[in-house]
Amino acid sequence: FIAAANPATMLALLDELETKEEQRANWFRMAQKLGEDLDTAERLIAELDQRLIEYAGIATREARRVAELEARKVNLSKLSVGEVMHMSGFSRDYAEGWCAGNDNAIHEIRTAGIKVKES
CATH class of the missing domain: 1.20.5 (Single alpha-helices involved in coiled-coils or other helix-helix interfaces)
Incomplete structure (x- = not known):
């Protein structure tokens, strides 16, 4: 070194x-x-x-x-044509249209998976 x-x-x-x-x-x-x-x-x-x-x-x-x-269940009234005519005072055609629309709404709501309680 x-x-x-x-x-x-x-x-x-x-x-x-x-x-x-x-x-x-x-x-x-x-x-x-x-x-x-x-x-x-x-x-x-x-x-x-x-x-x-x-x-x-x-x-x-x-x-x-x-x-x-x-x-939850949605509560929708299921009315007859006669009941709608009596309550609204409108024509049979109007009542039938209302009932058909209500039926369609119930169908679509159920299709979406929402429970419907009809009265």
Whole structure:
């Protein structure tokens, strides 16, 4: 070692040491940046988890509400032509048209999956 110790080899060793120290400093800065990025990502994940919990609660409430609405029955009067003529005071043609329209409405409402309670 002493025989190889001359100014040129010492300068080369110092250059190599400086390069290694710069590399170490760069790796350290990169590790710090990655740590900061990880902290930011973990905070974002925590926020998103909280929002997901809130949205799950909303979805559960809305699903319950949909089930309530689907369980309800719509009450539509099923009247005869004579009853419509008597109540409205209009002609038989009008009453027949009203009854046909009412029947069509009941059919379409049932087709949409809504329960109809006829009275």
